[in-house]
Amino acid sequence: MKERAGQGLEISYSMLPSMLNVVSSDAPETEKIDFIERITGADLTGKEGKELYRKLATEIISAPTEIQSTLLISPKPGMNLNVKNKDLYQKAQREKIEAQVIPLAKMKLKRDKDQYGIKDTRVQNLQALLNDLERGGDEANRAFNLLMPMVLTKQSFELLIKNFSQDFIGYEENPYLPNIGALFPDLEE
DSSP, X not given: OHHHHXXXXXXXXXXXXXXXXXXXXXXXXXXXXXXXXXXXXXXXXHHHHHHHHHHHHHHHHHGGGSXXXXXXXXXXXXXXOOXXXXXXXXXXXXXXXXXXXXXXXXXXXXXXXXXXXXTSHHHHHHHHHHHHHHHOSHHHHHHHHXXXXXXXXXXXHHHHHHHTGGGOTTGGGOTTSOOHHHHSTTOOO
C-alpha cells in the first residue's frame, strides 16, 4: 500500500481481499511435509504423521475461508493523504484513455466523412470535438467527455481496465473522467 501510495494510487482496505491470492505449490509431498513439520514442530513421520500432515494441510487450505482467520489491518492516521501523487495518477489514467479515444475518433471521423460527406452536421461536430480535445484547455475536457462514449464501447473499456488493471485502480472516483457508471452500466470490474 505504501509503494502504491507513493505512486498516487490509493488502495483502500476493502480492496485488499480481492488483491490477495493463495498460490498452490507444485512441490513434492515430502517437501511439503518437511515444511509443515518445521513450522508446527509436529512429528509427521510414519503413518500417523502422514495423517496428521493431511489434517494440518486441510486446515491451512481452509483457513482463508473460515471466520477465525480474519486479517486485521489497521490504518495509521494520515494515510492516503498524498494528494499531489493521487492527482498525477488520476491525470495519467485520463491520458491513457485519451490515447485510445483520439485514434478511434479519427477513424470514426474518416468513416463518417466517407459515408455522410464533409458537410454533414455529424461529421462537423465530430471534427470540432476532436479539434477541441487536441487543443487542450477547458474545451478539451468537454470534448473528451463527449467523445469517450462515442468511440469506446463498454467491452473495449472493460478490456482496457482488465489489461492494465494496475493502472486503473480507483478509476471510478477519478474526477478527470466522465461518470463511468453512467456511461457503462453494469461494468464488470
